[in-house]
Amino acid sequence: MELRRDERAVTVQIGAVLLLAIVFTALALYQVNAVPAENSAVEYEHNQQVNGELQELRNGIRNAGMTNTSRSASVTLGTQYPTRTFSMNPSDPTGRLETITPSSMVRIEPANDTQDYAYETRFLAYEPDYNEYTDAPRTVIEHSLLYNQHDGANVSIGSQQLIQNERITLVLLDGNLSKTSSGVTSVSLEPLDGTRTRDLAAGTVITLPTERPAIWVDQLEDNSGVTVREAADGKVTLELNRQYTLEIARVGVGDDASSDEGFTIGTEKNVESSDRTSSGYSVSFDDPQSATPCTDGSTCDYTISAGTDTTFSASATAREADLDFAYSADENVSVERFNESPTDVEIRAQGSDGALIDLFVSSGGSSDTIQLRIVKNAATGPQFERLEAEVTGQRGGPTSAEATEVTFGYELSTDADDVVVTIEDQIGQEATNSGATAGGEFHGGQTVSFNSGNQPTENYPVVITVDIVNGECRTAELENFEDVASLDSDDWQSC
Numbered sequence: 001m002e003l004r005r006d007e008r009a010v011t012v013q014i015g016a017v018l019l020l021a022i023v024f025t026a027l028a029l030y031q032v033n034a035v036p037a038e039n040s041a042v043e044y045e046h047n048q049q050v051n052g053e054l055q056e057l058r059n060g061i062r063n064a065g066m067t068n069t070s071r072s073a074s075v076t077l078g079t080q081y082p083t084r085t086f087s088m089n090p091s092d093p094t095g096r097l098e099t100i101t102p103s104s105m106v107r108i109e110p111a112n113d114t115q116d117y118a119y120e121t122r123f124l125a126y127e128p129d130y131n132e133y134t135d136a137p138r139t140v141i142e143h144s145l146l147y148n149q150h151d152g153a154n155v156s157i158g159s160q161q162l163i164q165n166e167r168i169t170l171v172l173l174d175g176n177l178s179k180t181s182s183g184v185t186s187v188s189l190e191p192l193d194g195t196r197t198r199d200l201a202a203g204t205v206i207t208l209p210t211e212r213p214a215i216w217v218d219q220l221e222d223n224s225g226v227t228v229r230e231a232a233d234g235k236v237t238l239e240l241n242r243q244y245t246l247e248i249a250r251v252g253v254g255d256d257a258s259s260d261e262g263f264t265i266g267t268e269k270n271v272e273s274s275d276r277t278s279s280g281y282s283v284s285f286d287d288p289q290s291a292t293p294c295t296d297g298s299t300c301d302y303t304i305s306a307g308t309d310t311t312f313s314a315s316a317t318a319r320e321a322d323l324d325f326a327y328s329a330d331e332n333v334s335v336e337r338f339n340e341s342p343t344d345v346e347i348r349a350q351g352s353d354g355a356l357i358d359l360f361v362s363s364g365g366s367s368d369t370i371q372l373r374i375v376k377n378a379a380t381g382p383q384f385e386r387l388e389a390e391v392t393g394q395r396g397g398p399t400s401a402e403a404t405e406v407t408f409g410y411e412l413s414t415d416a417d418d419v420v421v422t423i424e425d426q427i428g429q430e431a432t433n434s435g436a437t438a439g440g441e442f443h444g445g446q447t448v449s450f451n452s453g454n455q456p457t458e459n460y461p462v463v464i465t466v467d468i469v470n471g472e473c474r475t476a477e478l479e480n481f482e483d484v485a486s487l488d489s490d491d492w493q494s495c
Contacts (some may be wrong), residue, residue, distance in 0.1 A: 007172070014028025014127040027378050029088055029187050031088065035087050035088075035089070037338070038082075038130060038134035039089065040082050040130075040473075042082070042129040042383035043247070046078075046079035047136050048239055048491070049076060050075065050076060050126060051074060051139065053075045053077065054124075054126060054157075055334060055422045057124070057141065058141050058144060058158055059338060060142075060187075061251055061253075062139070062144060062161060062169065062171055063326045063328070064189040064190070064191050066131040067324075067362075068191045069137065069431065070189065070194065071199055072189060074184050075093035075184070075185055077094060077096065077097060077128075077184070077185045078129075078181055078182065078391070079092065079182070079314070084144070085101060091128055091131075091184045093334065094128075094129050094181060095126060095127065095128040095180070096126070096127050096128075096129070096178070097125070097126050097177065097179050097185065097187070097256060098124070098125055098179070099122040099123065099124060099125075099173070099253065100108045100122060100123040100124070100125050100175055101120075102121065102209030102210075102211075103116040103233060104233065104235055105207055106118065106119050106172065106206070106245075108200075108204070109204060109207075110198075110200055110201065110259065111202065111203030111204045112201035114198070117264075117265045118174050119124065119176065121143075121173050121174075121318060122175065122208070122407050123140055123173075124140050125140045126139045126140075126176070127239075136148045136149070137155070139157070139331050142208075142211065142408065143160070143170065143171075143208055143210075143211055144158075144160055144169070144171070145159070145160040145161075145216070145442050152458075155461065156218075156219065158216065160216075160219045161338070163223060163226060163238075163244070164339060165341045165342065167244045167247060167342075167455055168200065168245070168247070169248050170246065171251055171458075172248075172250045172251070174192060174252050174253075174258065174260075175256055175345070176255030177354040178254070179350055187253060189252070189253055190252040190253050190257065192252045192260070193249060193250040193263045193386055195248060196263070196267060196268055196269060197247050197248075198265075198267065198400050199243060199244070200246050201240070201245055201247055202240055202241055203239070203240065204244075205237055205240075205364075206240075207236070207237050207238075208236050209233065209234055210235065210236050213230040213236040217236070220238070221358045224241065225242050226238050226240055227239045227241060231328075231363070232380060240382060245356075246406070248265060248453045250263060251364040262463040270398055272292075282316070282317050283315070283316040283323065283362065283363045283366045283368055284314060284361075284368040285313070285359075285368050285370050286314060286315055291303065291312070294373060295466040297347065300356065302370060302371075303372070303374065303375045304347070304349065304357075304372050304374060305372070306349065306353075306376045306461055306494070307336075307349075308376065309313065309348045310346070311347075312347070312370070313344035314343065314361040314368065315343070321363045323336070323361055324361065324363065325340050325345040325357060326359075326362075327359050327360065329357040329358055330351065332355055332358050332373065333350070333351050333357060335347065335348070335349045347359070347372075350374075352374070353374065353375060354373060356371055356373055357371070357372040358371055358372075359371075363478050369379060381416075381468065381470045381471030381472065382412045382414045382415070382468045382472065383414075383472045384411070384412065384466070384468070384474060384487060384492075385410075385412065385488060386442060387410045387474060388486045389407065389408040389466070390483060391406055391478050391480070391482060391483040392401045392482070393403050393449065401460070402459050403425065403459055403460060403462045404445065404449055405448070406423050406464055407422055408446050409432050409444030409446060410435070411441060411443070412437070412438070412439040414439040415439045416468045417445075417469045417470055418469040419434065419436065419466065419467070419469070420466075420469065421434070421446070421448050421465070421469070422432075422460070422464070422465045423448050423450070424460045424463045424465075425461075426459050426461065426462075429451075431448050431449060431451070433448035435466075460480055462476060462479060462481045463475060463476075464485070465495060467495065474492040474494060475492065475493055475495050476491045
């Protein structure tokens with residue numbers, strides 16, 4: 001009698017092998033596709049964080065020079081990927097912050113003086129070494145201008161504070177700094193030579209070294225008080241069309257910084273003393289019209305809304321007194337705007353709810369201080385409970401990528417009269433759409449699109465503005481395809 005062969009166990013073994021193959025294939029696909037995408041998002045968010053920290057460093061340089069006080073700033077040079085159980089990460093990315101010595105000096109040729117002045121300075125440059133976000137920009141601080149250097153484009157992320165109203169504020173850097181890390185590094189800023197001041201008549205020429213002359217032309221071309229021209233060998237010349245008051249100081253960063261005996265332009269300005277009794281006049285802040293007094297028993301003087309421009313003015317008991325404004329802030333505060341005029345200062349800051357800023361004014365040896373507390377979502381009318389947007393349409397050419405569509409969604413705190421969404425790109429295209437107005441629910445999948453031409457043209461970044469009529473208004477920049485701006489990630493600023 002012949003026995004029949006039983007192959008059922010073989011079938012089970014084959015099934016187990018196939019199941020394992022599917023699992024390993026899925027893990028391999030996740031490692032090859034999902035992990036790089038997620039790590040790229042981590043790197044991009046870190047780069048946005050560093051931009052804010054470099055703004056703080058830029059502001060610290062100015063404050064150290066103009067107030068003759070030591071400052072410090074922290075910069076997160078690298079980042080860390082999230083821990084993964086079944087997949088692997090590459091080594092954590094690092095970043096490098098270093099001083100750059102330009103090939104020429106800052107030169108000042110006063111029209112009302114026979115003597116010219118030339119002084120050395122330094123730039124500060126940050127360059128990340130990412131694993132996935134390989135086209136990340138190099139970020140540079142030049143004479144108060146903070147900008148990103150992309151391939152073929154320069155994008156300002158902190159506008160110049162060199163020329164404002166009737167004043168030119170120039171802080172020269174000295175020293176050598178070179179730090180590479182995947183963590184946080186602290187940068188100390190030490191005043192070397194105190195502020196000196198003098199009047200510069202119309203016709204004065206200031207020559208600045210720069211790595212990108214074109215961005216200075218863009219920054220100052222609308223300023224009627226100065227004519228800006230590109231010069232050879234990485235320089236830009238500024239010819240004054242009217243009188244300005246120059247304030248110039250020297251600040252040390254890193255090692256080997258020293259005082260300059262040849263720093264003799266103008267006369268020394270007294271910014272050190274805060275003893276009111278030693279001054280011939282006093283200075284104090286006025287009651288602001290756009291800030292709310294603190295009334296909840298806290299030690300602050302006024303509250304300001306996060307991301308909102310607020311103006312503070314001050315008065316002196318002497319006529320024609322020259323007022324200087326400065327600030328110090330908590331570590332989690334980012335001051336996005338600090339624009340001075342002869343009698344007031346406009347400030348815009350982002351930070352956690354309750355973060356503090358000390359605002360100073362000084363003149364002639366007298367000073368006054370007020371403390372500001374940041375309040376988030378202090379605007380009236382409907383608010384955004386949730387807000388997000390991303391580039392969902394793009395077309396490409398041989399050397400360019402053009403965003404064509406932005407998809408957005410939001411949830412409102414209450415019903416609104418109207419919600420207007422506007423997108424604008426870097427080549428002048430603009431499109432507008434109206435969104436849903438009902439409060440208490442998420443309105444997703446709404447789109448607004450450009451009417452694109454025949455030939456794709458590089459148009460990033462795309463600026464999107466979402467405005468609740470009679471309510472909150474927010475704006476954000478989208479840097480590339482599938483870039484997402486989220487309210488939870490502080491990507492949106494107040495309009």
